[in-house]
Amino acid sequence: MKAYRKLCIIVIAVFLISAAMLDLILIKQNDSEQGLYRVEAHRLADEIERTGSYDLSDYPELTGVYTGDDLYKSEEHYVIIDAGGKLYRVEYRIRSNTGIIVAVNCVLLVMLVLICLLLWYARRNIILPFGRLGDVPKELAKGNLAVPIPEEKSRFFGKFTWGVNLLREKIEDDRQKELSMQRDKKLLLLSLSHDIKTPLSAIKLNAKALARGLYKDEEKRRSTAESINSRADEIEHFVSEITKAASEDFMNFETTMGEIFLSQMIEKIVARYAVQLSACGTELKVNKYGDCILSCDPDRLGECLQNLIENAIKYGDGRLIELSFDSMDGCELITVSNTGCTLEEKELTQVFESFHRGTNAGKVQGNGLGLFICKRLMSLMGGEVFAKIEDGKFLITLVVRLA
Template structure:
């Protein structure tokens, strides 16, 4: 806002200086114009000296010429007395020429005034309608980043920020809901872990008791010792079951895979993906080939479908050779297939069965950043939308295919 105030001050000063300079120029031109009557009088004096008379029909300033006598003159005109051939002549003139200059000055100042008012009005409109509301919004992302989700964002009918505020408010509510779901899930997991931990204590105590008895040779009978060993093994398997539950709970899905089922056209999905990646791939000099397809109506969630395709595209860019990425559409009468194909795949075929598991990363990942969740999320979302996803490898080319249900 301070920078805008400086700009506003500079514009105001520039407008004032423009007024001053233009009026000075007009005033100077007017001063020169006001002396034109002398030029006319000098010309007429020369004509009288030469011809004995002069024609004033084309004169702008001089209105009358006569020999100067002792009579009393009643006139509003200014006059000049000149001696010509020994006689005095009176030259009457007026300054009507000034009116044109004055009128021009007024018009110029009026135009400049309208322009100044327009410029200042636009600047003030930008300040009050755009900059000030935006300044009030500048702290919202920071508050959201701190987790301050309680206070709702005041909506406005501003044509510039109405939809933006609505979107921010929806984002705030979604973050708040996700935070609440996460807290509830953490609570459930904590309760489960505490319960399992408590359940583990019983077989663990039994194992310790059996171990102590064996170490002290309390069971000398071989058959009894064998029975105790079986009991220890049974309790160990029970503990193993509890540990398995703990591992499952710790690896359990902590993402929100909610989808809003609806209908959308295949072209909508393709346009969004192409619109996002066409320029990006052009910058890194990767060919982006779009195959032919027949537009049709799909069943699912458009935003979630875009998320799935973006995850697959990002994997193609991270693990491919960077030469080209193809978006193809295998024919299928019962459903719609969309496949993303790229070269440079170093993944083993035996690993294909694992790529859709959570937190799994292949040996080809190397130092490439990632958490092994991208394709796992894709499969969960596709199944939520009554679809499927699979992959195949042919030499060094990997093709990841999504299958959508027709609407």
């Protein structure tokens, strides 16, 4: 608020100084115009002195020249000059721009009032509401989700405060879900850890017995080995459960089904990446397609396409990224391909696994979740995604249901 007050003072001070300078210029101009008659009277005296006559039309500021008995008989503004040893009364007109100065000052006063009103309006509807929200982001960052967010009726900040409230509620909801998930996961892990101890103890006992040669009968040894194998299968099952529990965090996605025209989706993607790719010298080619209505979550489908193009940018050779389309069995097939694929064919079965990074990753930053997220989202939307390598290109195809 102090900074805004200083700004208001500076704006008003600059305006007043500018107005004062303009007044000084107008006053000086007025004084200059009023003094023109003296110059013309002096010229007139020189002309009479030189020629003995004059032409009054050459002197626009002068209205009359008199001598003799009429020398001092006038109610007009005049000046007495001496020319050729004779006195003349020279009358002149007074030109004043006082009215202009008054009008200009009235306009400046109105402008000053408008500026003050504008500054007051900005303070009331923008600065003060923003000041009341100043500590909210910091408190949210600290984890204080109970920080009060004042409701604002201002059309500038009404939607903003509403959105911040939604953000706070979403963070609180996500926190509760995370706590619940962590609690359930810990209980599951504790339960599985306890369950693992039983077959593990049996394996250790049987292994010791075999190692010490306690079983002389071949049939007994074979039975003990089968028992160990059975217990190992149980442990393998428990490990699978643990792995599944550990991956649940990444599988908790939500989709809201809706509809969107294919053209709208492609226009958004092209608008997002065209300038970036052009600056990098990468050609973005969009093949012809028939417009149709897709049944999907538009935001999630856009997220999938963005993931695919980001991958094409990171792992391609930067020459070409191509979007191609096909229709099949009530579905639209959207394929994103890039040149310069160095991935091996045998890795195609693993590219959709979480945290998997192919041999082509090199030093490229990433976490191996992009294609995993795409597969999960497409599955939730009733679609599919698959990958293949063809003529040195890496192709990912999204199968989206038609509405």
